[in-house]
Structure formats: C-alpha cells, structure tokens
Amino acid sequence: MSEAQTIVWSAPALLVAGSLLVATPAPAQTVEELRELIELQRQQIEQQARQLEVLEGRLDELEAQAIDVEEPPPATVLPPSVVAEEARVRSGDTGVSLAISGQINRMVTVADDGDDTKVFSVDNTNSSSRIRFVGTASPTEEITVGTLLEAELRSNASTEVSQLDEDTGTANFRDRHVDIFVEHEALGKLSLGQGSTAYDGATQVDLSGTSVIAYSGIADLAGGLLFFDDDLDALSDTSIGTVFNSFDGPRLDRLRYDTPRFAGFTLSGDLAADQRWSTALRWAGKTSAWRAVAAAAYADPGGDRDWVVNSSASLLHEATGVSVTAAASGRDNSGRDNGFYLYGKLGWQRDLFSFGRTFLSLDYARSDDVAVEGDEATSVGLFAVQTVHDFGIDVYGGYRFPRLDRDTASFDDIHTFTLGSRVRF
Amino acid sequence: MRHRPLFVLAALALLVNCSTVEPFDPPVAGEMNPRPGLFSGPDGAFVLQRREPATPPAEQPAEQPPRRLTDPPRP
Numbered sequence: 001m002s003e004a005q006t007i008v009w010s011a012p013a014l015l016v017a018g019s020l021l022v023a024t025p026a027p028a029q030t031v032e033e034l035r036e037l038i039e040l041q042r043q044q045i046e047q048q049a050r051q052l053e054v055l056e057g058r059l060d061e062l063e064a065q066a067i068d069v070e071e072p073p074p075a076t077v078l079p080p081s082v083v084a085e086e087a088r089v090r091s092g093d094t095g096v097s098l099a100i101s102g103q104i105n106r107m108v109t110v111a112d113d114g115d116d117t118k119v120f121s122v123d124n125t126n127s128s129s130r131i132r133f134v135g136t137a138s139p140t141e142e143i144t145v146g147t148l149l150e151a152e153l154r155s156n157a158s159t160e161v162s163q164l165d166e167d168t169g170t171a172n173f174r175d176r177h178v179d180i181f182v183e184h185e186a187l188g189k190l191s192l193g194q195g196s197t198a199y200d201g202a203t204q205v206d207l208s209g210t211s212v213i214a215y216s217g218i219a220d221l222a223g224g225l226l227f228f229d230d231d232l233d234a235l236s237d238t239s240i241g242t243v244f245n246s247f248d249g250p251r252l253d254r255l256r257y258d259t260p261r262f263a264g265f266t267l268s269g270d271l272a273a274d275q276r277w278s279t280a281l282r283w284a285g286k287t288s289a290w291r292a293v294a295a296a297a298y299a300d301p302g303g304d305r306d307w308v309v310n311s312s313a314s315l316l317h318e319a320t321g322v323s324v325t326a327a328a329s330g331r332d333n334s335g336r337d338n339g340f341y342l343y344g345k346l347g348w349q350r351d352l353f354s355f356g357r358t359f360l361s362l363d364y365a366r367s368d369d370v371a372v373e374g375d376e377a378t379s380v381g382l383f384a385v386q387t388v389h390d391f392g393i394d395v396y397g398g399y400r401f402p403r404l405d406r407d408t409a410s411f412d413d414i415h416t417f418t419l420g421s422r423v424r425f
Numbered sequence: 426m427r428h429r430p431l432f433v434l435a436a437l438a439l440l441v442n443c444s445t446v447e448p449f450d451p452p453v454a455g456e457m458n459p460r461p462g463l464f465s466g467p468d469g470a471f472v473l474q475r476r477e478p479a480t481p482p483a484e485q486p487a488e489q490p491p492r493r494l495t496d497p498p499r500p
Contacts, residue, residue, distance in 0.1 A: 096474065096475045097472050097473065097474045097475075098472070098473040098474075099468075099470035099471070099472045099473075100470060100471045100472075100473070101457060101462060101465060101469055101470035101471070102457075103457060126454075126455060127454075127455050127456075127457075130457070132457055132470075134470070150457075201453055201454065201455075201456075204453075204454040204455065205451060205454075206452070206454050207451065207452070211452070211454040211455070215454045215455075216454075217454070217455070220455075261448055263448070264446065264447075264448035284448055284449055284450070284451045285446040285447065285448055285449070286446065286447055286448075286449045287445050287446055287447070288445075291449065291451075293451040314451075389460075389461060390461055390467075391461070391463050392460055392461045392462040392463045392465075392469060393463065423463055424457070424460060424461070424462045424463060424465075424469055425462050425463050425464045425465060
C-alpha cells in the first residue's frame with residue numbers, strides 16, 4: 001500500500017474514532033467530573049484536527065507529485081480534431097453498411113436422350129451458387145452510393161454438362177456483377193461496371209414463384225444435353241442450349257441509367273462495350289387482388305445482328321394463387337430468317353403448409369430458327385417448388401420434355417427429371 | 426355505336442381500378458431477391474454496419490474540490 005493510500009485510509013479512520021469518542025455516552029457522574037471529561041475530549045478533538053491538517057497537507061503534496069509523473073509530454077497530446085476523427089473511424093457513421101449474402105443451388109438431373117439415361121449432379125444455372133457483397137452509403141437522404149460485387153461458383157453447371165462430359169471440372173469464380181452505382185430519389189440510378197444491361201430480364205418477368213427451376217430461359221436447366229440423332233444412330237452436336245434461346249439480355253461492361261419509378265414505370269438504357277446498347281421499359285403494379293408486371297426492350301446486340309426485341313408479362317391473382325406468364329422475343333439472324341421465341345406458363349401457389357408456400361407451374365416454350373434455319377424446338381415442363389420460408393430454403397422438382405424438329409435430321413426427344421434445393425445463407 | 430356506353434363504362438372502370446394500383450418491386454428471375462437466409466436470418470444477409478459516432482459527453486459543471494474539515498462551511 002502506498003503512502004498516499006495509507007493517508008487516504010487513515011483520515012476516515014481517525015474521523016470515525018473521534019466521532020465514536022464524541023458519541024460515547026457519559027456515565028452518571030458528578031457535574032465536575034463531566035466538565036473535566038468534556039475538556040479532555042475537546043483537547044483530543046483539537047489534537048485530531050491538527051493531525052488531520054498535517055495529513056491533508058501531505059496528501060496534497062503527494063497528489064501534486066503524482067500528477068507531475070502521469071501527465072504525458074506535450075508532443076503526445078492530440079488536437080481535438082484528431083481525437084474526434086479517431087472516434088469517428090472507430091465507431092463510424094450511420095447509413096453505411098456492407099451486406100454479405102449468398103446461396104447454394106444444387107440439383108440432380110436424370111436425363112433420357114432416347115438412347116441412354118444418365119444422372120448428373122449439377123449447379124442450377126437458373127439461379128447459380130454465388131456470393132454477394134453490397135456496400136451502400138448515404139451521404140444525404142436522397143443519395144445512395146453503392147457497390148455491388150457478385151460472383152458465382154458453378155461446379156458442373158447445368159448448362160455445361162452433357163452426355164459426353166458429365167464432369168466439367170473444378171469451378172472457378174465467375175463475375176456476375178462488378179458495379180458501382182449512384183442513386184438519387186428524384187434523378188434515378190446510374191450504374192458503371194459489369195452488370196445487367198437494360199434488356200437483361202426483359203423476357204423473364206415471372207410471378208409464378210417457380211423461377212428457380214422453370215422460367216423462360218429453359219436452356220439453363222439442362223442446356224448442355226445433346227440430342228440423339230436416330231439417322232446417324234449417334235449423339236449430334238446440337239444441344240438444348242443451341243436451339244432454345246429467349247434472346248434475353250446479358251450482363252456486360254456497360255454504363256446504365258434507370259429513371260426513378262413513375263406510376264410503376266421505369267425506363268432504362270445502357271451503352272456497352274463494342275458499341276452495343278439497349279433500352280427497356282418496365283412496369284410493376286399491384287392492387288389488393290392482383291399483382292402484375294411487364295417489360296419490353298429493344299437492343300443492338302452488336303456483331304452481325306442488328307436488333308433484338310424482348311417482351312414479357314406476368315399476372316398473379318392473389319386470392320386464387322393463379323398466375324399467367326407470357327414472353328415473346330425475336331432476333332435478327334443476319335441474312336436468314338429471324339429467330340423467334342415464345343413462352344407461356346400457368347402457375348398456382350398456395351400456403352399448403354405452415355412453414356412455406358407451395359408453387360406449381362406448367363409451361364410451354366417454342367424457339368424457331370435459332371441454330372439452323374427451319375429449326376423448330378418446343379418444350380413442355382411441369383414443376384413444383386416448396387419453400388421453407390424462415391430458413392431460406394427451396395426444395396424443387398420437375399420434368400421437362402424438349403424436342404427438336406429439323407428437316408435434315410431425326411432427333412429423339414429428351415426427357416429430364418430434376419430434383420434439387422436452393423439454400424440461401 | 427350502340428356499345429359506346431359500354432366502352433365508356435369499361436374505360437371508367439379501368440381508370441378507377443388503375444387509381445388503386447400501387448407500384449412494387451417484383452422478383453427478378455435468376456437474381457438474389459430479398460428473402461430470409463438459413464444463417465443470416467430474416468434479413469437474408471449479414472449486414473456489417475458502422476456504428477453511431479461516439480457522442481461527446483455533455484458538459485459537466487466544474488467539480489468542486491472536496492471539503493476539508495478546516496474549511497469554512499459552504500453556503
């Protein structure tokens with residue numbers, strides 16, 4: 001115990017002792033004896049007061065010495081602005097956040113090409129496995145500045161595996177979005193980087209709830225599978241992905257602008273590398289009874305093609321859970337018949353279980369003149385999705401039946417059965 | 426021309442219906458739409474947020490020195 005601590009503890013002790021002496025009741029004695037006792041106590045109190053005064057003086061000296069030792073040298077004293085900045089960096093500002101999310105989406109596909117049946121374990125390209133970082137900051141109430149970095153990790157992508165290559169090898173990260181954006185409530189959103197072109201998604205609006213396994217981009221489900229040519233008695237080099245194409249927009253390195261939403265409408269435009277550009281108009285609205293969404297787009301896809309036109313719409317009746325979705329698109333094929341794509345889907349959704357909604361859909365697709373002039377590819381699919389809402393899980397399954405008619409070949413139909421799950425983490 | 430009133434009524438009904446239409450954010454096929462996550466919970470994402478800046482402590486009144494036994498009584 002230091003000397004200062006001893007003094008600090010001694011002072012109250014002396015006070016307590018003194019007060020005990022003062023408070024001690026006097027026995028029944030004569031008045032003279034009492035006077036002597038009082039005089040003695042007065043002398044004791046005066047003596048204790050003098051002792052306390054001495055001790056307090058020594059305590060002041062020790063405190064002064066301690067302050068001299070502890071005071072930092074002037075060079076280490078930070079100006080107030082620096083101290084405030086340090087506090088800001090440590091504890092930060094409001095309106096600044098980084099959201100990290102991702103998903104795994106895997107499925108097993110059994111495919112019968114008319115000659116052989118094979119089983120594939122694939123990553124579902126309808127909504128691939130990925131990780132996503134979204135950073136946002138709001139310097140003012142109207143402005144949001146942000147970054148979007150999203151990469152997919154597709155091991156055995158469902159669009160790549162085929163009867164000839166059932167294991168496409170170890171996947172690498174592939175960029176989906178590498179984007180910087182600035183959004184103003186009244187002026188709209190400007191995006192710069194790799195990301196969706198304006199016509200990306202313009203053939204894919206869909207309120208059926210089964211997009212994870214069935215949407216207008218039907219080639220994403222098993223696009224690598226090859227048609228078996230009966231005439232040659234061999235697998236052809238024509239895959240599902242080469243004959244089914246919804247001509248939907250890609251993700252490119254571009255500069256994109258989106259207007260603010262007005263009465264549900266949003267107009268978008270982008271300029272992309274290689275002098276490509278596109279523009280799109282979207283609308284989404286709901287009432288207590290209906291939800292509806294629609295999109296239309298026009299694009300110059302570059303290369304030898306002059307144009308692409310996309311459109312799609314989807315309507316959901318809330319009370320019955322019935323939805324209707326349709327898409328139509330076309331593409332300049334540079335010197336031959338234009339490509340044409342048509343898609344329709346009938347959906348139904350209901351809360352059959354307490355843990356999540358159940359979705360069913362039946363769709364039809366037709367794709368003409370995509371790979372070869374005269375090609376007519378059609379597909380029918382029946383699918384179900386069950387969500388486990390609180391856990392971010394979808395379990396899905398279904399059947400798709402693509403067929404291809406070509407004048408110069410005789411292809412067998414392909415039957416695919418799929419079962420899989422998407423887990424959002 | 427006989428059906429003109431019907432067309433007008435239909436147009437009016439459409440207008441009335443449109444006035445109750447509200448915009449919403451539809452799901453985008455293939456993208457990660459807002460929904461809960463298995464580990465991240467209802468937000469569907471782990472959100473790292475910089476905290477509020479440390480508020481400077483309110484100005485305190487000057488602390489009075491401890492009173493000594495020998496000091497005169499305070500008012």
